[in-house]
Amino acid sequence: MDYRTVPTTCTYCGCGCNFFLEVLDGRIIGTIPSKSGPANQGKLCIKGWHVHQFVQSPERLTRPLLRKNGNLSEVSWDEALDYTASRLKEITSAHGSDSAGFFASAKLTNEENYLIQKFARAAVGTNNVDHCARL
Amino acid sequence: MTNSIAEVEDAECIFVIGSNTTSSHPLVATRIFRAKEKGAKLIVADPREVHIAKLADLHVQHNLGTDVALLNGIMHVILERNWHDRSFIEERTEGFDDFKRVIDRYPPDKVAEITGVSPEDILRIAEYYASAGTASILYCMGITQHTTGVDNVKSLANLAMLTGNVGKESTGVNPLRGQNNVQGACDMGGLPNVYPGYQPVNMLDSQKKFESAWNATLSDRVGLTIPDMLSGLMDGSLKALYVIGENPLMSDPDSHHVEKALKGAELLVVQDIFMTPTAELAHVVLPGASFAEKDGTFTNTERRVLRVRKAIEPVGESRTDWEIIQDISNRLGYAMDYDGPEEIMKEIAAVTPSYGGISYDRLEGPGLQWPCPDPEHPGTKFLHKDGFARGKGLFHAIEYQEPAEVVDEEYPLWMTTGRVHVHYHTGTMTRNSPSLHAEMPEGYLEMNHRDAARLGICQGDLVSVTSRRGTINVKTQITERVREGVVFMPFHFVESSANVLTNPAYDPVVKIPEYKVCAVRVEKAA
Numbered sequence: 156m157d158y159r160t161v162p163t164t165c166t167y168c169g170c171g172c173n174f175f176l177e178v179l180d181g182r183i184i185g186t187i188p189s190k191s192g193p194a195n196q197g198k199l200c201i202k203g204w205h206v207h208q209f210v211q212s213p214e215r216l217t218r219p220l221l222r223k224n225g226n227l228s229e230v231s232w233d234e235a236l237d238y239t240a241s242r243l244k245e246i247t248s249a250h251g252s253d254s255a256g257f258f259a260s261a262k263l264t265n266e267e268n269y270l271i272q273k274f275a276r277a278a279v280g281t282n283n284v285d286h287c288a289r290l
Numbered sequence: 291m292t293n294s295i296a297e298v299e300d301a302e303c304i305f306v307i308g309s310n311t312t313s314s315h316p317l318v319a320t321r322i323f324r325a326k327e328k329g330a331k332l333i334v335a336d337p338r339e340v341h342i343a344k345l346a347d348l349h350v351q352h353n354l355g356t357d358v359a360l361l362n363g364i365m366h367v368i369l370e371r372n373w374h375d376r377s378f379i380e381e382r383t384e385g386f387d388d389f390k391r392v393i394d395r396y397p398p399d400k401v402a403e404i405t406g407v408s409p410e411d412i413l414r415i416a417e418y419y420a421s422a423g424t425a426s427i428l429y430c431m432g433i434t435q436h437t438t439g440v441d442n443v444k445s446l447a448n449l450a451m452l453t454g455n456v457g458k459e460s461t462g463v464n465p466l467r468g469q470n471n472v473q474g475a476c477d478m479g480g481l482p483n484v485y486p487g488y489q490p491v492n493m494l495d496s497q498k499k500f501e502s503a504w505n506a507t508l509s510d511r512v513g514l515t516i517p518d519m520l521s522g523l524m525d526g527s528l529k530a531l532y533v534i535g536e537n538p539l540m541s542d543p544d545s546h547h548v549e550k551a552l553k554g555a556e557l558l559v560v561q562d563i564f565m566t567p568t569a570e571l572a573h574v575v576l577p578g579a580s581f582a583e584k585d586g587t588f589t590n591t592e593r594r595v596l597r598v599r600k601a602i603e604p605v606g607e608s609r610t611d612w613e614i615i616q617d618i619s620n621r622l623g624y625a626m627d628y629d630g631p632e633e634i635m636k637e638i639a640a641v642t643p644s645y646g647g648i649s650y651d652r653l654e655g656p657g658l659q660w661p662c663p664d665p666e667h668p669g670t671k672f673l674h675k676d677g678f679a680r681g682k683g684l685f686h687a688i689e690y691q692e693p694a695e696v697v698d699e700e701y702p703l704w705m706t707t708g709r710v711h712v713h714y715h716t717g718t719m720t721r722n723s724p725s726l727h728a729e730m731p732e733g734y735l736e737m738n739h740r741d742a743a744r745l746g747i748c749q750g751d752l753v754s755v756t757s758r759r760g761t762i763n764v765k766t767q768i769t770e771r772v773r774e775g776v777v778f779m780p781f782h783f784v785e786s787s788a789n790v791l792t793n794p795a796y797d798p799v800v801k802i803p804e805y806k807v808c809a810v811r812v813e814k815a816a
Contacts, residue, residue: 161601164588166581167714169467170295170317171590171657176582176601183582183601193656194295194590200316201712201726207582208723210602215563216577217606227575232607236614239532239574240621242557246530252509256519256528259480260535260611261469263578264586264598266634267611268471268478269486270626271534274615277506278624282491282513283528286480287536288472289515289802 156180162189166262167202170194176207183207243279252280259286292462293426293672294592294659299324301460303331303422305415307357307446308432308806310340313711315466315591318428331418335360335407336432337706338736338778339771348414351773352405354704354807355436355693361445362690363401364416365393365452373420375454382683383451389685396690404690420453424460431468431708435805437694439797444686451683457674467591469715470581474589477645477660478638482513487642503641506624515801516542517794523551530557534611535578537566540716540784543792543803544759561614564718567784577608584610586631587653589660593670595648596657693807694795697775701757701809703741704776707792708806713782720782733783734767737812740774742766745812752815755779757791757808763815777812781805 160175173192177185186207190197219235220227247255257275259268268286275284298304298321311319319342326332326345334346335357343349352360368374369390379386398409419425427450433442446463447456455461467473479486489496492510501508514522520542522528531552542548552558552571560572569575581588583604589595604610612634616626628634632650639645647662647669658669674683697704712729713720720726735755737747747753749768754761755777764779764786772778781788793808 159601161599162597163581163599163601164470164590164596166470166588166719168315169469169472169591170315171470171588171592171594171596172317173596178601181602191656193594194592195317198317198320201729202714202720202723205723205725208725209719210580210582211605212564212722214565214722215580215605215608216565216569216575217608219577219607220572220575222573227570227572232609232617235574235576236617236621239557239559239576240618242573243530243532243618244622246557250529253511253513254528255530255532256514256522258516258519258531258533258536258538259475259478261472261475262535262581263471263475263611264581264584264631265471265474265478265589265595265638266586266631267615268475268480269634269638270612270615270628272479272486273504274619274624274626276485276491276500276508277504278619278622280507280509282482282509282511283519284480284513285482285516285519286472286475287469287516287541288476288481289517289800 160187165203165206167206172199172203174199174203183210247279253283255279255281256283259284261287291464291592292456292674293460293464295321297460297672298322298426298428299328301325301330301424301426303333303418303425305333305419305425305427306342307335307427307429309428309430309466310342310708311428311466312341314430314468314709316711318466331422333415333418337772337776348411348418350407350411350415352407354706354776355438356405356690357433357436357442358438358445358688359396359401359404359690360407361449362393362396362688363398363405363412364419365449366396367398367413367416368420368452369393371416373416374452378454379452383685384682385685385687388687389448392687392689419449424458425453425455426461426464428464428466430466432806434802436807437795437797437804438691439802440799441688445688448685451685456683459672462672465591470590471588473591473593474587477589477642482515486638487644500641517796517801517803520548520551523554526554529555531555532559533568534561537568537716537718539568539571540787540789543789543805544794545787545790546760547794561611563608564722566716566718576614577606578611578614579604579608584631587635593659594657595645595653595660597650597653694804695793695807695809697809701811703810703812705757705791705808705810706776706778706806707781707788708778710780710782713780715782717782717784733764733780733786735764735812736767736769736772736778738770738772738774738776739768742768745814747814753812754815755791755810755812757810759793760790762786762790777810
């Protein structure tokens with residue numbers, strides 16, 4: 156039996172509550188609020204207490220999907236990534252870099268958001284990058 | 291937030307406007323409870339009787355979209371009674387005279403007519419706020435999601451400056467940001483006009499800096515906002531859209547319009563953790579990893595950079611989002627070779643002045659609040675202590691403007707939208723959480739009992755709600771939380787999606803939609 160608690164930060168609202176995810180044999184089994192979390196000081200809201208539930212939902216997407224003959228079908232990562240990259244290249248070669256747009260995400264980490272905007276600006280060549288801050 | 295969450299509990303007066311704090315930011319609400327215990331005065335201005343209003347010393351229910359008028363009226367009283375902070379205004383601000391000329395035109399009688407708030411209540415708000423040694427403003431989307439969103443925020447800044455309630459502990463103008471890392475996504479340059487750290491894309495110095503850091507040629511054209519990207523898809527100027535961790539089909543106003551736009555894309559890539567309604571329209575769906583499956587950082591509403599740590603492996607074949615981006619970038623011929631998020635953070639610190647002193651070593655423990663410009667800097671608890679970023683704080687002279695859509699004979703009810711305590715945004719996560727879903731499995735329309743009686747609607751009746759954009763069916767909850775003539779709907783539920791109805795009218799400066807005001811008609815469903 157491998158039991159661990161992993162300190163981390165909540166993925167719901169902007170309070171930034173800290174908690175431990177309880178992990179047993181590779182599965183998250185619970186959430187424990189962190190007393191040293193500066194925002195939450197040992198408390199959590201109802202969403203925070205149950206934050207581990209959606210992570211292991213059977214509804215999670217687990218494989219890349221590609222639209223073929225009108226339907227989304229499971230494909231390998233290589234096929235999905237090759238398709239995405241080649242279509243992005245075709246479209247921006249034909250219509251210019253500003254014919255592509257990117258939504259970054261308030262759900263992703265800082266590091267991932269940094270990479271998305273760097274990708275849009277340096278790899279694709281457009282400043283068409285925005286996220287839900289205005290929504 | 292200009293100030294920190296912990297400081298809220300020591301404010302002598304807290305002015306909550308347009309924030310359903312107990313539902314949307316429960317752990318900030320805790321600080322309000324503590325402040326009340328310590329004797330603080332609590333003012334709540336909200337068209338609904340949200341839970342925090344029940345604790346308030348004074349709750350006013352102003353008409354939807356009349357925030358500027360209300361705030362100007364409060365400031366009128368403060369000036370008239372000489373409750374303003376003269377030395378702060380002289381030393382730290384400019385533009386006061388032009389501002390005062392506009393404020394002079396908002397006497398309480400006139401403001402009462404616009405807002406529905408009595409002159410006596412306007413006086414009491416002014417008195418509570420201006421007489422406190424420290425007064426803190428907390429606001430949320432009830433302030434920003436308007437065609438006058440920027441005006442609303444500037445009016446709050448005016449109020450804080452007028453009374454010297456900025457740049458010191460337990461004061462400030464404090465937006466409660468709705469998403470865990472919306473602050474960070476902005477800080478990281480997830481915006482069309484700025485690089486990381488808000489360095490403008492159309493300023494030669496910053497363009498050169500990033501061209502050299504990234505070894506690439508960069509565009510100096512400001513990019514498109516989300517509403518402009520959707521319009522671009524409609525008119526064919528935008529061909530490819532890559533959406534990560536967002537569900538615009540439900541989260542953007544006027545869903546029918548958004549659906550048409552997304553269907554017009556030659557390439558729609560959606561990277562997400564669930565099969566959202568947006569993903570169902572995609573050409574490619576890439577399974578990303580949840581927060582529990584990756585290392586990294588989030589930046590909360592008080593600018594605090596906090597560690598996120600990997601607890602389990604990504605489920606199935608899903609992959610962390612940074613790895614997916616890196617792989618596509620390499621396929622496009624722009625090489626990326628990061629070995630992990632810590633290496634990316636080192637690059638962020640090198641190019642982002644406010645994150646210059648942030649490193650994973652320093653984030654063990656309570657995190658760091660930016661600005662944190664160098665490795666010895668302790669971080670910044672509250673902003674504008676010795677001066678504003680632009681030097682002097684600028685008063686803005688702002689006139690009240692009506693919302694973009696107002697009620698009429700055909701659409702006689704005002705509708706506003708918001709969150710509930712157990713759900714989050716488009717429900718992608720919370721509705722896949724059995725305990726939360728069980729608490730509230732379906733959406734509802736809040737309606738005042740007088741309107742319900744007039745329309746012959748009983749508690750729980752299925753009604754159809756129609757705006758100029760569309761119709762949805764939903765169950766009724768009869769209540770006194772909203773006043774006669776106003777209805778409210780949460781926007782988490784795809785079966786009764788409020789954003790089918792909302793108005794895609796935008797603030798002209800920041801393009802935020804007017805989710806908080808539209809006109810609807812309600813009828814008993816056939």
